[in-house]
Amino acid sequence: MKAIADYLVMMRSFLKILSGLFLFIFLVSCSNEEKPAKVSVETFFKNPQQSNFQISPDGKFISYLKPYQGKLNLFVQSLTSKASFRISSFTDQSVRNYFWASNTHLLYYKDNGARENFQLFSSIYDGSKTIKISLKPDTKVTFLDYLKYDSNDILLAINERNPENFDVYSLDLKTGKKILVEKNPGSIIDWIADNDGEIRMAIGSDGVTETLYYREKGSKAFKPVKSSNFINTLKPIGFSSKMHHIFALSDINRDKKAVVELNCLTGEETKVLYENKERDVLEVSYSRKSQSLNFAVFENPKREIYFFDKQLKEAFADIKKKLSNDEIRLIHKDQKEQHLIIRTFTDRDPGSYYFYNLEDRNLMKLADVNPDIKPSEMCEMKHVKFKNRDGLEIEGFLTLPKGRGSKNLPVVIYPHSGPNLRNSWAYSPEVQFFANRGYAVFQINFRGSTGFGKSFLKQGFKNWSKNIQHDITDGVNWLIKEELADANRIAIFGYSFGGFSALNQVVYNPNLYVCAASYSGYINLFTYLKGFPAYYKPYQQMLDVLIGNPEKDVEYLRYSSPVFQTNKIKTPLIIWQGGKDPKVNLSETNQFVKELRKNQVEVNYIVDKTEGHYLSDEKNKINFYTQVDLFFDKYLNRSK
Template structure:
């Protein structure tokens, strides 16, 4: 048997080289159809950048934060000023900021413990709508702000825990979603004249997710899995209440919206671990062919205001996110960025493959598999990756951590255990009130697939995950202590009783739905403690590394503090890394480098 350090890859790269690959988020277009605004971490922290849509200019940095991540959301009509969102050290209390053409910055939504998010423009682009919990920390209200005076007024007061999804262009209607459980929700239509109207009376578990109105506010477009395993796009005539199917696919439709002048209707399809974009002629409902489109995964899309172009962010498992512009008349797509570190040759990276394996009860479990370059006759260690959630999904995205580990000889199987989204409503709710049990069993069964490849060392398989996936790491070590050789916990829940009681105030609308998925910490205390690794930490006997953001509002730092302290009492190797300037996720390059390097060094030593 050969050690991982002797494994052969085409070329080895450092974590610094992988992290110095640029990461892009949130593309939007200017009002004059000339520029694209987006977020990039090229400077080491996410900042706002701009580039011309025809590719004639190099990207230019517009903000210069060295601490807090900045995520631009829209230009103003003057095409010089723009609005961005930013929080403090990852605490998720985002404010809206305006940066004008002189570089001057104004906090548009000031206040302590206030969270705000950009919502949409009005039809004339003289005002924009935003959500804020400044009136009641539990609920997001809808406001309208004038871009001349920056005075705002309350448009909709949210006193019942609705999610605000759309406002009609004539401002007559607001479409609301009311979550009941993670599998069941309702649509309400609000107007000043009629108040709240329930549009989706039903029995049983059915999802209803409002998306958008047509230009005349005749129809409300929404997603639903009513009488179907997957989410379909339907529309309701708001006068007659007649419903018709707009798009029916054999996978979930996860997004749909109109172009600025309603010429096109675009939708995104979650197709077996990949988000694919489709564009329809809004009048005929016919598909618009997207010629010469790269085989990439959609991250973001924004139409130019004249609807001749769209800016997209696309990536794949072996290619980081890049900015593209598609021209409809020319049927051409142009890549505007090259984000992969030039020191890395793409042929040295690994392409992910979608696989399936049977679980303990025969249920087919989908997973994304990253196979390293392996010399003939060698056996390599492997990691089972568990995504966040509950109810998240691993997709064939570019991951610098996965590529770094695969480049150094580790196979990675990103499991979509039962309870994951993207594979139908039956699969999604199959782990409800059984978390840390059946979903954990799915992860353990992944070892059989890995062992049967013939090139994975079955005695060197670890488990790794973040957030809910971090919980699954701790659950594996505590409840099935012989199942994996090591655990890598990235801000995972150790005590569900505390986490469910201490969820952020602005999650109030989802509190009951989360209780019905995991359990109620006030009435089901014995059960909640039975699935919480902290109360069973004396069973942990395999090496563990824990990474945590000090400002995390979802999984509090005490969750990691206490599990580390408990495992240390077992005289088991345990490492603990805390990032004082991060929240629920690590956005700064220097922190990613430190954390990912520590993970590999831990694995090299213990796996």
């Protein structure tokens, strides 16, 4: 036994040394690279010329978004005749999203920046016979399923009757007429149709417990299958060819999300189809055609794919071989699942969109995401780990600038939004923009980030300004201890929850940062909680657990809200605010900035009145990052 114990100690020491060696090699390799030319802000943040590619169900047409008179509009191209069509011609707002509703029709909606914007349109693939779907103001619409690919009807979930609940409607794509199919009894938060367009499953919630309901084909009565606390995940993926069975993503009775088969009559897992003991399964691809699974995806730290489908596994191997092993994401597929839209990328390359034919293995490039980015000039994103103050291992990504050495660098801390999202190994325009300016960029998957299991996720609950911020602070101190960061030249930048984190960091760590940037950062959690739309009512008790209760957790929510801490902020700030932001109140931010300036804090305050929570207009986006560029240069390059 002693020999085994000694061996384990030796191996742990070896792995620790090996980890340090990898970091050392990474640092040395970065320090030997030449300093790249400065790339313009416009190059990093301009809208892609073509994006959001999809394929029609019958595989005859490719659709995509493309700028037209300064706004993103919808286009379609025939794969047979090569004819192309502009479906929309909006000049005031961009098309925010769209999808194929049948072989001939597309549904799309405009973006006005607000939380609820469903100016919904139906159009034939050549742009003819466009109709606007009649909806009440502030109505939200969710696509559920096709009834049949070759029909004129589609299933939608709409909260038009009652803002708090979603009913199921059948929409006639030619006339815009809606017919109520399923009336919400008041507790259903999700509806799920089978492959024939019949609603067969539903998920209900009382705010704490979620219940999966199922009904047999042709039946009107739903029966409960399984109930569990909302902290657990039981997410249906699709119907199995085995009667009364479904595929689901579940972490019930386990820490990591796994792919399972579930018997809807008994509520029991009949089989674990795939699980990874170290990571959550983040994505599962389902085949409607064969009612089977294609693959499951997890990240460790890069995307790894477990294939259920042999043909698709061979196809991905063929694509990787043709594209020099770039990372691959399946974006869309047609009804027969023979034609695929894929996107490639690396940490240095935003990548391209391709059309792939499984039958003849023909690979055709559709568009580059950003052809002006030269991967050779971009910087490597390296996976790193450090121990936080509680002894917990925290992961993240470190990107070092080229030609600047590897010691005492100016650094931009870049916390992710969510907070239950994550940083991934991929191309990021923000990361590469900062690295191109000579700054190291540190992205931290703090407690509360997804992908690391239920236990890690739960540690972020009601800890937005404590555990999560402690992990960010500990990461910064680790950089300083490793002599990677110049302690006098550290900035922090974030969007949404990341912006909230940037503001929290300068409240409670005023001497750690020389400047900070908040892009749509939450400033008042009371206002944030109050601002949730009516259909979040079933989630109210869940929000109390995740964020805090406005009546019972007053002291904590005040502590967490930067708007109440203006007297503690001394750090120069750049703040961006959208005039139509439903999550961050414009008047409140105006007052917040006024108080900061009264306290002699330097604030570069940018308001774009037509924008919502995120920047969608290309000019506004370029202006904001130009301001960030100047602001960070002023503080991070002043003592080289």
